[in-house]
């Protein structure tokens with residue numbers, strides 16, 4: 820371990836010296852752990868997750884559970900008793916407001932209060948979109964519509980809806 824470290828450290832010094840304007844990645848295991856730090860931190864005084872109004876629910880408007888579909892697939896997102904809004908740039912949270920998220924083959928909901936991941940299978944519609952077109956590979960896929968608040972916290976299973984589709 821120690822011997823392996825000495826050489827790259829020396830190389831790193833040489834590289835930084837020659838090219839000080841860019842950040843160099845050292846090829847050592849010692850730096851690998853810092854690679855995955857994500858800035859998902861929330862402000863210290865975060866309002867609690869807003870209550871879910873009575874009768875609120877989300878659903879796919881145009882695709883039924885078990886339906887055979889083709890890709891690209893257009894999806895229309897429905898929500899009752901909640902208002903779809905753009906994500907709040909200043910983190911302001913209001914009751915009865917949020918935006919849609921689409922989970923592709925990623926379970927039937929995100930636990931209530933958990934910040935929804937942002938990646939290729941957890942798609943945020945923070946612009947307030949109520950429809951989207953997605954590309955899916957042939958075969959069976961589960962699609963979950965998950966509502967979240969202005970700072971991307973999930974409203975949990977109460978505001979999630981999952982369907983399975985068969986892609987031609």
Ligand SMILES: [Cu+2]
Pocket residue numbers: 906918920935943944945967970971
């Ligand atoms: Cu979001």
